[in-house]
Amino acid sequence: MRTAKNLVFTAVVGMSGVLFGCAANNASLKPEEFSAAFEQSTKAVDTLLQQGNQKDAFKMLDELAAKNPERKEPWARKARIQFDAGNYAQAITSAEEVLQRDPADRSAKSIRAVAGLRVATQSLNELRSDVELKGNARTDAIGLVKVMRETLGESVLVPPSAAKADVAGARNAGATQRASQNRGRSGSRRPAAPAAVEASSSGGDPFGALK
Numbered sequence: 001m002r003t004a005k006n007l008v009f010t011a012v013v014g015m016s017g018v019l020f021g022c023a024a025n026n027a028s029l030k031p032e033e034f035s036a037a038f039e040q041s042t043k044a045v046d047t048l049l050q051q052g053n054q055k056d057a058f059k060m061l062d063e064l065a066a067k068n069p070e071r072k073e074p075w076a077r078k079a080r081i082q083f084d085a086g087n088y089a090q091a092i093t094s095a096e097e098v099l100q101r102d103p104a105d106r107s108a109k110s111i112r113a114v115a116g117l118r119v120a121t122q123s124l125n126e127l128r129s130d131v132e133l134k135g136n137a138r139t140d141a142i143g144l145v146k147v148m149r150e151t152l153g154e155s156v157l158v159p160p161s162a163a164k165a166d167v168a169g170a171r172n173a174g175a176t177q178r179a180s181q182n183r184g185r186s187g188s189r190r191p192a193a194p195a196a197v198e199a200s201s202s203g204g205d206p207f208g209a210l211k
Helices: 002-021 031-050 053-066 075-084 090-102 106-128 137-151 160-183 191-201
Strands: none
Touching: 002 031, 031 053, 031 075, 053 075, 075 090, 090 106, 106 137
16 A cells, blocks of 8 residues: 555656746746646646545645746635645635736635634634623624524535534533433423523524624
8 A cells, every 4th residue: 555655756856846846947938838738737636635645645736836926726625625634724825826816716705714713713612611701892793693594604714624513512511401301300390491592502503692
């Protein structure tokens, strides 16, 4: 397995040398040369990512971007990889690089917007846990949460993994509550639903406690 990976990596490095050799004089590639180089680098980057070698994948994209500073494609690929990996701050930076070269790029705008919202989600989650927070900061946070909920919905704000964990947590909490009630006194009238709701609000959804 190690030998196979080494062979693949050697092939990728050799291919990158061929791709960038024509740009050794620091001149940008011609459009047709860049298209061919980017197509080949895309395959090489895919191979590296499949091996879990994100560092060298980014290095290859960075080299292509450095030799062709006017092109947006290497930055767009980096932004997508970073977003999919949950590295939202880095994805925003790469998306900004794309928009500097093409202000109308919809994909970059989408990545920047959604990544920014998810960074805000993480910040609000930390804000919620600060019991000492008072005054305008908390009021502003509550108002922001309401606007974001009404405009976008939770599916955009909460990453899929967090949403799944939230649902699972709510189900487990509901099952535990029902089992506890069955063992308790028959006269207890406390319903199970509020416990499930409470568990849901404290799980993957960082906005529940700010309603």
